[in-house]
Amino acid sequence: MKWITARRRHPLAGYVVVILALALFGVGYAALAPTADQAQAQTLAAEAPSADDVDIAQGKTIFDQTCASCHGLDGSGSDLNGPDLREVGSAAIDFQVSTGRMPSMDPNNQMPRKPMVMTEEELANLIAYYDAQIRTDGAGADVPYEVPDIAPQRADFDDEESYEEALAEYEDEYDAYIEGADDVDMGMKLYLTNCAHCHSWSGGGGALTDGRWAPEIHDSTPREIYEAMVSGPGAMPMFSDGAISPEEKQELISYVKTLQAEPNAGGIFDLQRVGQVAEGFISWTVGLSLIIACAIWITAKQRAHD
Amino acid sequence: MSKTTQAPKALRGVGNFIDDRFHLAKTGEKNLRKVFPNHWSFMLGEIALYSFIILLVTGVFLTLWFKPSMVEVVYDGSYERLQGVPMSEAFASTLYIDFDVRGGFLVRQIHHWAALIFLASLVVHMLRNFFTGAFRKPRELNWIIGVLIFALAIVEGLFGYSLPDDLPSGMGVRILQGVMLSIPLVGSYISMFLFGGEFPGEDIITRLYMLHVLLIPAILLALIVAHVFIVWIQKHTQYPGQGRSEKAVVGTPMFPGFAVKAGGFFFFTFAVIAGLSAFVQINPIHLFGPFTPTSITSGLQPDWYMGFLEGSLRLFPNTLDFQIFGYPILTSVLVPGLGAMGLLFGALGAWPFIEQWITGDKAAKNMADRPRNAPVRTALGVAGITVYGVLWLAGSNDVLSETFSISLYLTTYIFRVLVFVGPVVAFIVTKRICLGLQRRDRETLEHGYESGTVQQLPSGEFIEVHKESSEDTVAVLESKPVITSTALEEDATDEKGVENPAARKPMGKFRRALAHWYTKDNVSFDGVQAHTGHHLHHSADHGDDKAH
Numbered sequence: 001m002k003w004i005t006a007r008r009r010h011p012l013a014g015y016v017v018v019i020l021a022l023a024l025f026g027v028g029y030a031a032l033a034p035t036a037d038q039a040q041a042q043t044l045a046a047e048a049p050s051a052d053d054v055d056i057a058q059g060k061t062i063f064d065q066t067c068a069s070c071h072g073l074d075g076s077g078s079d080l081n082g083p084d085l086r087e088v089g090s091a092a093i094d095f096q097v098s099t100g101r102m103p104s105m106d107p108n109n110q111m112p113r114k115p116m117v118m119t120e121e122e123l124a125n126l127i128a129y130y131d132a133q134i135r136t137d138g139a140g141a142d143v144p145y146e147v148p149d150i151a152p153q154r155a156d157f158d159d160e161e162s163y164e165e166a167l168a169e170y171e172d173e174y175d176a177y178i179e180g181a182d183d184v185d186m187g188m189k190l191y192l193t194n195c196a197h198c199h200s201w202s203g204g205g206g207a208l209t210d211g212r213w214a215p216e217i218h219d220s221t222p223r224e225i226y227e228a229m230v231s232g233p234g235a236m237p238m239f240s241d242g243a244i245s246p247e248e249k250q251e252l253i254s255y256v257k258t259l260q261a262e263p264n265a266g267g268i269f270d271l272q273r274v275g276q277v278a279e280g281f282i283s284w285t286v287g288l289s290l291i292i293a294c295a296i297w298i299t300a301k302q303r304a305h306d
Numbered sequence: 307m308s309k310t311t312q313a314p315k316a317l318r319g320v321g322n323f324i325d326d327r328f329h330l331a332k333t334g335e336k337n338l339r340k341v342f343p344n345h346w347s348f349m350l351g352e353i354a355l356y357s358f359i360i361l362l363v364t365g366v367f368l369t370l371w372f373k374p375s376m377v378e379v380v381y382d383g384s385y386e387r388l389q390g391v392p393m394s395e396a397f398a399s400t401l402y403i404d405f406d407v408r409g410g411f412l413v414r415q416i417h418h419w420a421a422l423i424f425l426a427s428l429v430v431h432m433l434r435n436f437f438t439g440a441f442r443k444p445r446e447l448n449w450i451i452g453v454l455i456f457a458l459a460i461v462e463g464l465f466g467y468s469l470p471d472d473l474p475s476g477m478g479v480r481i482l483q484g485v486m487l488s489i490p491l492v493g494s495y496i497s498m499f500l501f502g503g504e505f506p507g508e509d510i511i512t513r514l515y516m517l518h519v520l521l522i523p524a525i526l527l528a529l530i531v532a533h534v535f536i537v538w539i540q541k542h543t544q545y546p547g548q549g550r551s552e553k554a555v556v557g558t559p560m561f562p563g564f565a566v567k568a569g570g571f572f573f574f575t576f577a578v579i580a581g582l583s584a585f586v587q588i589n590p591i592h593l594f595g596p597f598t599p600t601s602i603t604s605g606l607q608p609d610w611y612m613g614f615l616e617g618s619l620r621l622f623p624n625t626l627d628f629q630i631f632g633y634p635i636l637t638s639v640l641v642p643g644l645g646a647m648g649l650l651f652g653a654l655g656a657w658p659f660i661e662q663w664i665t666g667d668k669a670a671k672n673m674a675d676r677p678r679n680a681p682v683r684t685a686l687g688v689a690g691i692t693v694y695g696v697l698w699l700a701g702s703n704d705v706l707s708e709t710f711s712i713s714l715y716l717t718t719y720i721f722r723v724l725v726f727v728g729p730v731v732a733f734i735v736t737k738r739i740c741l742g743l744q745r746r747d748r749e750t751l752e753h754g755y756e757s758g759t760v761q762q763l764p765s766g767e768f769i770e771v772h773k774e775s776s777e778d779t780v781a782v783l784e785s786k787p788v789i790t791s792t793a794l795e796e797d798a799t800d801e802k803g804v805e806n807p808a809a810r811k812p813m814g815k816f817r818r819a820l821a822h823w824y825t826k827d828n829v830s831f832d833g834v835q836a837h838t839g840h841h842l843h844h845s846a847d848h849g850d851d852k853a854h
Contacts, residue, residue, distance in 0.1 A: 009758050183390075184387060184388060184389070184390060184391050185390065185391045185392060188391065188595050189598065189600065189601070192473070192595070192598070192600070192601035192602065192603060193600050193601060193602075196601070196602065196603035196604065197602045197603060197604050198604055199604070200603050200604045200605035200606070201473060201593075201594055201595075201603035201605070201606065202593070202605075204605060205605075205708060206604035206605045206704055206708055207604070207703075207704040207705075207707035207708045207714040208714065209714060209715065210713070210715065211713035211714070211715070211716070213707070213708055213711075214604070258387060259387075259593060262387060262593060264587045264590070265404070265405075265411060265587070265590070265592065266411065266415055266586075266587030266588060266590050267415070267583070267584060267585045267586050267587040267588075268585055269585055269586040269587065270587050270590075271586065271587065273590070273593070274605065274705060275474070275589075275605060275606050275607065276474070276589075276606065276607040276608060276609050276610065277607050277610075277613075277702040277705045279418075279422065279586075279588050279589070279609070279610070280422065280607075280609065280610025280611075280613065281610075282582070282586060283419065283422035283423055283426055283582075283610065284426055284610070286582065287419065287422065287423045287426070287578055287579065287582055288353070288423055288426045288427060288430065290578045291353050291423070291427070291574065291575050291578050292346065292350070292353075292430070294571065294574045294575075294578075295346040295347075295349035295350070295352075295353070295571065296346040298346075298349075298567050298570060298571060298574075299344045299345055299346045299348075299349060299567070300346070
């Protein structure tokens, strides 16, 4: 205690106390804050699951337990803010569930992207049940199984060899889809005309009216982007295959995924590609501050007072 | 070093040769010995000067390859992702600088970072001059030159930002055109004249290029030379201290001390800018892609120095638009777009004269004010910074909304309130802080500084021992000027009972009111003697102290 007493009037004592307090709060928060469940999305077969692979009965159980409380047992919706599902199509179901937005914890608010709460197999069963029992005459868009989804996960495979095989197969498929589009100009124009004014040029997302926002689409798989376009989730308009053809969608998706994978030629810090706001912030907080610190340093020598 | 050293014969020969013809020795001696005050805040203008030099040098480099042309070409350069994309020659040549010119990418980033630092250093330099009252007579004209440099630098930056013809630069030019169109009567003519037809036309890049590399830099350079030259003649202001007065400047001589410092400071400035450019990506036009009139994106802003205009455009409501004989007057663009800029630079340029009018003080001021000793001016400055800051933040309200998960509309409403409430609160708080600091200064002057030693007197009383401040500190504290105004000294009636005509007119009354407001709250140092307070504190002065 004597050690502290001797130094408590030191000019730096105040700063030390503040730093210690901040460190305490930071470490305390990190220790106590709830960690999100690390539910990992699993692999999905590239082709549509055949009737033999799916278990419609289990799909019904999932629907009745996780969806029906808002959307109704027959999917016709309810006054709990659950819309009618009968004509949305299976692409919408796949999009909402695979991006973790459904089941929603708060139907009155826009849902952020989260890890999926069920396995790929359960989702396939759910979609099979939806297609068989709830969907009205095949209304809405189907899941675009030909568009690549997420990469296979190591946890789903028993041995390294089969995992790497599946991964190589997936990567071939992914590259074929992205490189199958060769008209950058078309993809760019489509993206910048239809998507960028909400999701921004980089796919980083942006603010919308009435407290909503356009989510960033860096984590979105080509299939999820495709499904979002054909189902128009939330405030997003629907871009059906009639308005933007599947080939054009491929160009568009290829443009935005290629842009996102593009290395930052200008330096290792890309400032999250936020652009001018971040650049202005850095020019003041790092650039000018360092230079002024230098000015203080080189003029400090001859000061008599202070 | 009592021994006089003589220059080597060769140097002497050259020196004598020149001196015999131009008689430079005397002026050279005088100017090389010119004294510069030693304080970091006097170096802020130099950051601006150095970053301007960096801008000139890197700008020349960029002009070697940049083609200011809007002719459409199909890109066929090294950057694979955009191969086959039609774009303007301006954009294609910028890609060429980035990917085919050795060091071109780095130099372009240095040019951009230096521009951001240039503007930022102009602002802090200007604030230093404002808060220390360095704009007062005899320096009003140099202050106005500085305001002009600031205004021109913003325009210069905007035009430079527009040159590569990439996505955000095209959007910036579009907003510029929108503001032009809002000018009543002549707006559409100005726009058609500048763009050579409808937006975007085929001329705008060429014209902006001429303005950006020739006209505006030439004017800027002339103004900066004049600015520095006037400082040279008028000398710096200096902070109060021992041995310093209105007549005598204390500091480091130009040569060698200050020249070494300034030279080193140039390299440090350059190092920071080059370091940023090497590691932090700025304005990645190759990722943005070329501008087409149908393209639009969220999340892009102008560079920071245009942010306050962007913000005022975003905040101003459109309910005040009206029509005259079917012609719309778009106040929602006109007022925030041009009005905000006019207000900022108008207020800055006029302030030295307004303050002089209020105080009636016509004396030359070579001593810098400590900001606390001019509380109303300081509070006004902080209020101004608050308005600017709120508008600046509002310019990025979509990024703020997304980053901090606040509703976009809510940010707009918050900023609309803050832009009026913020400066009032800032004014009151700042003024109180200034007065508090003045009180502490008086305390320090009277009592010395707290030593941290607690002593017990024989009577059992505990006191904290105060020690005498250094002579320099005393000189600083005693230099506090008394803020007065001639308007208050002029009596309303003279000894013959005739009313003072100046004080009777509305302007005179207004000036008296302003003068009262400007001078009323101030901690008087009257009769305060250095280090006499301890004695006073325990006796007669006690009652007087309470009266304050």
